[in-house]
Amino acid sequence: MRSSGTTPLLGFFLLSHVFVVASSTWLENATLALLERCQVTGVGGVQLFTPDASAFYGAQWTRDLSYMVQYAPNLLQQLERSSSRLLVEDAIRYTFQRQRSDGCMPDRVQADGLAVYSPGEVATPFADHAMDNGPFAVKLVVDYSNNWNDTSLFCELEPQLLKALEFVNKSQTGLAFNDPLHPNCTYGFFDTVAASGSILFVSLLLFDASVGAANLVRLTGCGKAEPYESMALGVALSVDTLFDAQTSLFLDADMANALPDVWGSAYLVSLGLSTRARRQQVMNTLASHRTLWQHGQLRHLPFPLVWEKCFDGECPSPGTYQNGAFWATPLAWTVPALLHYGHEALARSLAELAASFFELRSQGNITGILECVNTQTPSEGALAYVASATNIVPLLRLVE
Ligand SMILES: *[C@@H]1O[C@H](CO)[C@@H](O)[C@H](O)[C@H]1NC(C)=O
Ligand SMILES: *[C@@H]1O[C@H](CO)[C@@H](O)[C@H](O)[C@H]1NC(C)=O
Ligand SMILES: *[C@@H]1O[C@H](CO)[C@@H](O)[C@H](O)[C@H]1NC(C)=O
Ligand SMILES: *[C@@H]1O[C@H](CO)[C@@H](O)[C@H](O)[C@H]1NC(C)=O
């Protein structure tokens, strides 16, 4: 995501032909160090988790914290045990205390207590908000409850969770809908992109969050399952309208920037939506696009497509950042989907290549874990980027 106009430029070595078997021990250790060093102290001494351990983003982003809690619960629990004041649930409450009265969840919360609702600089926001923050906030609490075996936080926050999901603007069919004339940001990992109409990735997050919340409602008796079930059903029944027969992938949107969404198509498969035959078709398509991957990491759009319309006047230069660089974050759901649909060799090599790329690039220094990588020099994004590591930690065990 974007918050700052300055990005560090990196010297970058072409490592595509170098292959070493990454050690999952190295990656776990490095991830633990990232989770420890990404923290800043907020109001009241609450430890906040920022997206990187290089003081680049400097605030607690809702979606990044959600990925940490989903994919690295064991490492966070290890840190909690060795620290007297770190509590993940306090960090989560810090975000929820700053929910807007209309239900909008913050994009990020700062150490000084300020909540920021839109991507972009505080003084020059891209829009009113990013549509994914409600679903990510709900997933955060659902995954916390499940991974910490503690449903009390869910019961305490459930009324706020429902408001956060009801805030997401929807079309009549139940998909997340973004006004083409006044677009908000959609999914934060392409928050520079002004996509509009029915929106794939936010709809999928809405489905994922609603299913998780409905399950916990049934388990705990806190809240009512019906509104969550009806939001999930709306997405499940309508998401096939975004399928693009020409490319055999799902489009990220159906108005501005209606392009085949690689991360979203794999996420849809991982959630078991659409039909089995179509999920197989999507994974075969992704596996056949060899130009989608570099250093085991994944582009947003099939090469050589780039986004057409962005906030801030123009899109990032083609081939850079959210407009054509390669990211480790989506491997979390793409690798299991490849494994499940018969592409084991590719799944295994992606997870291992990404981990060994970071290991080589780092040489023992976690700053080499990059937000994204680029085929040209220089690359762009934050150093010591937490989601790049948390989102591949569970995969190395899965493919072993
Ligand atoms: C674990 O990470 C720390 C901090 O990055 C480093 O100092 C230490 O050598 C690492 N240990 C192993 C076994 O990799
Ligand atoms: C964003 O959504 C809000 C409603 O939540 C709407 O008022 C606004 O016009 C939308 N667009 C922008 C650019 O803020
Ligand atoms: C939660 O419960 C599961 C299954 O009973 C167990 O494996 C896990 O270690 C528990 N986690 C915590 C944080 O207590
Ligand atoms: C909300 O969705 C409706 C369609 O259900 C649409 O007409 C309206 O423009 C959307 N509003 C925003 C702010 O996206």
Ligand SMILES: *[C@@H]1O[C@H](CO)[C@@H](O)[C@H](O)[C@H]1NC(C)=O
């Ligand atoms: C790690 O690398 C960065 C630059 O990539 C450098 O600024 C920093 O001093 C290094 N840290 C250590 C402990 O070597």
